[in-house]
Amino acid sequence: MNRAGRYFAFVGALLGGLCAMVFTMLEQVLPTTVAVVCTMVFSLLLTGAFHEDGLADMADGIGGGMSAERRLAIMKDSRLGTYGVATLVMALLLKFTVLVELADVSYLPWVLVLSYVYSRAVAASLISSMPYVSDPEGSKSKPLANKQTRAELVFLFLCGLAPVLFFGFQVTISLVGLALLFRILFSRWLMARLGGFTGDCLGAAQQIVELLVYLVLLIHLTP
Template sequence: MSTLNNTSSQVSSLRYQGELFLLAVSFFSRLPVPANLPYSEARMNQAGRYFALVGVVLGLLCAAVYSLTVLLFPQTVAIVLTMVFSLLLTGAFHEDGLTDMADGIGGGMTVERRLMIMKDSRIGTYGAATLVMALLAKFVFWSELVSEPQFWIIIVVAYTVSRATAATLIYDMPYVSDADTSKSKPLANKQSTLEVAVLLFTAGVVGLYLGITLAVLIALVLLVFRATFKAWLLKRIGGFTGDCLGAAQQLSELLVYLTLIAFFHCS
């Protein structure tokens, strides 16, 4: 009887973790999940542990699309098609965050005004310029890296570690947005040590596929970025919003590509 209870408990625990993962998938992508997936604020916070794992899934899908499209089209065309697929896959979720953060912090003179602008769905000059440059940078960086034999691994690693970096900001920063007026999805705004550990473990394991040297180099660059970005956000708005996490993901991803380009160029 005890063995049966233990087995039932393990199955229930696995089902619960699976539901948390699917909740993370629904938060970060347009991939279909069961309509009756349980949701609560506590579950959303716990689902944060799987944000990096969702990055693995999204990265693999984008790498697969590139691998298929490059068989039919030139590399630059395949890159554009893969970027379009990525935007459709996530609903431009992170790009929207980057745009709104740029508008808010760039255009607001007070904390209250910055937060108010971030909640506005309209795009201003700061946001438009930032979005264009971010997409252009991704196209150029991918064009530089596409000749590398590990290009598909680079995509998966960048998608994974960038989401891990962004998600860890939840751990030691206050959430400053008003949940009742926010235009974004319900957000994980609390994080335990376990959630951070799972995020970092996932990012570390995936990063090692590029080799220990590159994994350590990327980790150091992202640690510096995280510390700098955190200090900047605290100074400008006193904490983080969902838009800031989207911006952190986009900037972290671009930094991964830029770091690898510099490494390969200097090697």
């Protein structure tokens, strides 16, 4: 299971491909906005809202706790607070809005594949740069969060980079720069507030990077 992290980008390719297929079929019979919402619902059902749950839990913990110990305790609480609800609602709203805009200026199915692959590659790469700080007995990510070799990190980035090349040199440079900047800033932010990462933080990273990919594409593709 420790070696499974290298395949997160491949998992993203499968999920993105299925969502792209659903959107392509729905767009033939439904307005674009409705097709986007239905595709988002399909994605949530497909993953069990696993990463969205991580984003909400991280927002609750870091927003509501005054110490690293308290933040970790809040993140393990199954109840959802104001910070988590607000973050989740705004993230889903932004995702819907940007996807509708991208559907007008680009081939959205390929955008979905790219964002699902790239965001999971970047999120999984955080395992290599920070210590794991959650309770190992009650953690969902413990088997995946112990260690990551340099070879696995390179493999992960190569898999994540492959679909980016479809969008050309400028987009590729922008997304690579985005990934490097995000890893530096997000890692420092987590180290300052938690002393490391948890499974929720990896899920949150995936969601944040996915949204950032959409925004970068929108900037480059909008006339």
